[in-house]
Amino acid sequence: MSNHDEPDLKPTPGARATNLLKREDVKRTMVFGLIWTAIFVVLGLYAYPKWMPTIMSTDMKAMERIMIAFTVISAPIAGLVLGIATQAITNRHKGDTPPPDGPAVRTNGPVVIIWSVVSGIFCLVAVVWGIAELNTMANAATADAKESIHVEVTGSQWVWSFKYVDQGVESDKLILPIDRPVEFEVTSVDVNHSFWPVQLGVKVDANRLQTTVVHTVPNKLGAIDIKCAELCGLYHAYMETSGEVMTEENFNNWITANGGHKA
Amino acid sequence: MTTLHSTSTSSRPIPNPAKSLITKLNMGTGTVVGVIFALATYYALKPIPDDPGFYNQQNKALLASMFAWSIGFLIGIGAFIGPFRWLIGKDLTAEEQLYLAGDGQGIKRYFKYCTDHKVVGIQYLVGVMAMLGVGGTMAMMIRTSLAVPGGHFIGATIYNSLVGLHGITMIVAMIIVATGPFGNYIMPIMIGARDMAFPRLNALSWWVLFTAIPVLCSAWFLGGIPTGWTAYAPLSIQAGPGMNAFLATIIIFAVSTAVAGMNITATVVAMRAKGMKWNRVPIFVIGATMSVALAIPAFPTFMLAMVQTATDRVFNTGFYDANVGGSGWLYAHLFWIMGHPEVYVILLPGIAILMEITPVFVRKPLFSFNAAVLGFAGIAGLSVLVWAHHMYISGWTPTLNGPFMVTTEMISVPTGLIFLVLLGTVWRGKPWMKLPMLGMFAVIWNFLIGGITGIYLSDVPADNYLHGSMYVTAHFHYTLMGAALTGAVAGLAYWFPKMTGRMLNERAGYISFWFTQVGFQILFLGMFIAGAEGQPRRVVSFAAMYKYQNMISTFGAYLVGIGFIVLLWAVVHSWRRGVIAPKNPWGAKTLEWTVPYPVPLENFDELPVITTDPYGYGKGN
Numbered sequence: 009m010s011n012h013d014e015p016d017l018k019p020t021p022g023a024r025a026t027n028l029l030k031r032e033d034v035k036r037t038m039v040f041g042l043i044w045t046a047i048f049v050v051l052g053l054y055a056y057p058k059w060m061p062t063i064m065s066t067d068m069k070a071m072e073r074i075m076i077a078f079t080v081i082s083a084p085i086a087g088l089v090l091g092i093a094t095q096a097i098t099n100r101h102k103g104d105t106p107p108p109d110g111p112a113v114r115t116n117g118p119v120v121i122i123w124s125v126v127s128g129i130f131c132l133v134a135v136v137w138g139i140a141e142l143n144t145m146a147n148a149a150t151a152d153a154k155e156s157i158h159v160e161v162t163g164s165q166w167v168w169s170f171k172y173v174d175q176g177v178e179s180d181k182l183i184l185p186i187d188r189p190v191e192f193e194v195t196s197v198d199v200n201h202s203f204w205p206v207q208l209g210v211k212v213d214a215n216r217l218q219t220t221v222v223h224t225v226p227n228k229l230g231a232i233d234i235k236c237a238e239l240c241g242l243y244h245a246y247m248e249t250s251g252e253v254m255t256e257e258n259f260n261n262w263i264t265a266n267g268g269h270k271a
Numbered sequence: 272m273t274t275l276h277s278t279s280t281s282s283r284p285i286p287n288p289a290k291s292l293i294t295k296l297n298m299g300t301g302t303v304v305g306v307i308f309a310l311a312t313y314y315a316l317k318p319i320p321d322d323p324g325f326y327n328q329q330n331k332a333l334l335a336s337m338f339a340w341s342i343g344f345l346i347g348i349g350a351f352i353g354p355f356r357w358l359i360g361k362d363l364t365a366e367e368q369l370y371l372a373g374d375g376q377g378i379k380r381y382f383k384y385c386t387d388h389k390v391v392g393i394q395y396l397v398g399v400m401a402m403l404g405v406g407g408t409m410a411m412m413i414r415t416s417l418a419v420p421g422g423h424f425i426g427a428t429i430y431n432s433l434v435g436l437h438g439i440t441m442i443v444a445m446i447i448v449a450t451g452p453f454g455n456y457i458m459p460i461m462i463g464a465r466d467m468a469f470p471r472l473n474a475l476s477w478w479v480l481f482t483a484i485p486v487l488c489s490a491w492f493l494g495g496i497p498t499g500w501t502a503y504a505p506l507s508i509q510a511g512p513g514m515n516a517f518l519a520t521i522i523i524f525a526v527s528t529a530v531a532g533m534n535i536t537a538t539v540v541a542m543r544a545k546g547m548k549w550n551r552v553p554i555f556v557i558g559a560t561m562s563v564a565l566a567i568p569a570f571p572t573f574m575l576a577m578v579q580t581a582t583d584r585v586f587n588t589g590f591y592d593a594n595v596g597g598s599g600w601l602y603a604h605l606f607w608i609m610g611h612p613e614v615y616v617i618l619l620p621g622i623a624i625l626m627e628i629t630p631v632f633v634r635k636p637l638f639s640f641n642a643a644v645l646g647f648a649g650i651a652g653l654s655v656l657v658w659a660h661h662m663y664i665s666g667w668t669p670t671l672n673g674p675f676m677v678t679t680e681m682i683s684v685p686t687g688l689i690f691l692v693l694l695g696t697v698w699r700g701k702p703w704m705k706l707p708m709l710g711m712f713a714v715i716w717n718f719l720i721g722g723i724t725g726i727y728l729s730d731v732p733a734d735n736y737l738h739g740s741m742y743v744t745a746h747f748h749y750t751l752m753g754a755a756l757t758g759a760v761a762g763l764a765y766w767f768p769k770m771t772g773r774m775l776n777e778r779a780g781y782i783s784f785w786f787t788q789v790g791f792q793i794l795f796l797g798m799f800i801a802g803a804e805g806q807p808r809r810v811v812s813f814a815a816m817y818k819y820q821n822m823i824s825t826f827g828a829y830l831v832g833i834g835f836i837v838l839l840w841a842v843v844h845s846w847r848r849g850v851i852a853p854k855n856p857w858g859a860k861t862l863e864w865t866v867p868y869p870v871p872l873e874n875f876d877e878l879p880v881i882t883t884d885p886y887g888y889g890k891g892n
Contacts, residue, residue: 033699056803059800059803059804060803060804061804061805067732067735067736068736070732071732071733071735071736071737074727074730074732074733075727075733075803078723078726078727078730078733079723082723082726086719086723089690089694089715089719090715090716090719092694092697092698093694093697093712093715093716096633096697096698096700096702096712097702097704097712099700099701099702100701100702100703100704101701101702101703101704102704106632106634106703106857106858107632107633107634107700107701107702107703108634108701109634109635109888109889109890110633110634110635110699110700110701110888110889110890111635111699111700111889111890111891112635112636112887112888112889112890112891113635113636113638113695113698113699113889114636114637114638114639114640114886115638115639115640115641115642115695116638116639116695119691119695120639120642120688120691123687123688123691124684124687124688127683127684127687128684130683131680131681131683131684134680134683134726134729134730135676135677135680135681137730138676138680138729138730138731138732139673139676139677141730141731141732142669142672142673142676142731142732145732146669194666198505198509199503199505199506199509200503200505200506200599202664202738202739204739204807206805209732209735209736210735210736211664211735211736211738211739212664212665212666213664213665213666215593215599215600215665215666216505216593216599217593217594218593218666220665220666221666222666233805233814235805235807236807237664237738237739237740237807237808238503238739239431239434239497239498239499239501239503239506239809240506241431241497241506241509242427242428242431242497243427244427244431244809244810244811245422245427245807245809245810245811245812245813246812
């Protein structure tokens, strides 16, 4: 340990920084901090993508991007916080008598300012990112409005039903063509439900006597799980159905087979 | 009143005791009058079966008898004797007031309308522990049911009721977990006051809350509540008679918190010792006061939301019925205008306790008192502007998404200050790893996870996916349980010697700590994964793909359960025959450690004069 408690004669900022880095507790904090940062980076880059279901739409992709990016961005902060905490634990005092007095530091102006500014910047990054994604979503919905296929989704205790307005088909399965924008017009006949096609990464409440709209573009073939994400009474847990994203051709065949017509 | 010295623990005679009504009233008389009121009301309004208006009549009769119970109990326990005697011009005499303060009545005073803040504090402590016990047992039943897919253990009706009752029981318990016991017992001593500003209101706040407990329990016998604690309309309008118990509980509870909030705020503003300027007030007092001050505007909207649900159910007023111009969104807004400040009402005292503890156990001053105050104020101020982030996916106009996302994410800045204060205080210190300090480190981790996951959820595109999933459940348990409850338990370990005169059993405390904290991580790790994978919350049954995650969660839950049983044992055992505590076992500098145990009726022989803040630890101080 150096004699860091005794102030040097007007040290330059550079010299102060060097002295700080020489301190044993600072070194340990940095090592612990780096380890924790690495753990959070790994969590963001590997764990989240592994946990997410199959990504089958642009919205789901945006969602995954946010989870990964925010975890990685917050990793250094988590690293710093946990680094300091871990360092303190390794420096702990045992026994039944209080520990020796620590330095009587009541505050440190630059540290408070830097901490606030840095957390402000991180907050700003999150805000700007979120607003940008919101704009992307809104623009996509407007741009796609004309070519969208319209699906009327109705929730009732405790089933989902789907009506393909332009095609004149009703179904209890959600069948969608790939790469074609879809607009869900969601409503309920009784209590609030929440329409959640899991792999499409969107969700909207189904309210009685109201139509709520959500838009997405399925971009991968495969099965979809449709769930209810708002407690809606006794059999809420069982208010599930399945669906599929298929090729345009298969979709048209399905429409025809169910008595509909090509829109 | 300053003449009442240490002799005040002795019994004093009441003039003409045979005639004095106040000597005869207690919980028993309260219960009797309350039950009579309730039964009389119920039979007066008795619903007629087969009547087309049966649904409304039944709701009316049940709600009215629940309120009648509450009012009857309060009359029966003598809550209104003071105002009544004032009204008829025969104010209570000094002796009678002393009797109301429980002077010399031993254990009996805990069952009476007692105005002593220390008695109220213990009443809150025991009440909170009971509520946490009931809520925790429900959590164990929920997790047991979720251990395997299929939901065959208890079935959907009971499961849904458990989810709602667990939620509301824990929310109520957590709102009072710190400000109830410590805010009442410790805080007046901490600021050098002889009692609260309004001792009778203090007793009223506890006993009003107490009357809500049987009401909430009655939900169980009235068919349960199917709505979760959020009680969204129209589901809450459709729900059976158990819903009335939920509504009545919240309306009664809102009265209690309003009374307690005003009282605590007034006490801190007006009753501080001479020389205790705002920058010399202990940080726990600041945090607790901001918490209750935040509750004062928040809870009336909660009450209003429930009153409107009740009138919809009783009189078909249709506030939330889209058929007649109402809207379920109105309910959602009212509910969350309370609901989001409420989580900070819960969190702030827990964090403030840790800030109070940390300087004592590292022997350093609190790092940047001003940043701590600013952090609390920033959180409290922003928290009233974020409510609608619970409604991103309600289908509202997308214009609203941006502003609420911005306010929500801005909360990370004052939250950062909270971390800075805690970490700055331990920095360069040697933390003394007693139980309260362990809690501090656990909260750093839990609150960090809760905070970071909160940032994902505040982001609209991420919330589009995560909303209503198990991920959200895990997130808010990290903040409310991982941070606020752990903070409150740390506070219990810290102030236990002052409140009971005995040390909390250390070994049992450590065992409990490790079981609860390790179990907690396992429990909610499983839930985070299941949620990210797409398991909705509040489901009695789930797909086989979530099998292992839920099994892990349930295992973790049992560890937490064991931990809390050990803690309960430690509290009960130590309270009865723990090691006698010295006056100031931790060497702390706040005022509560200057008074002996048992704390005299009016706390101080001579009121202290404050010349410095209580954080003068460390070399050169």
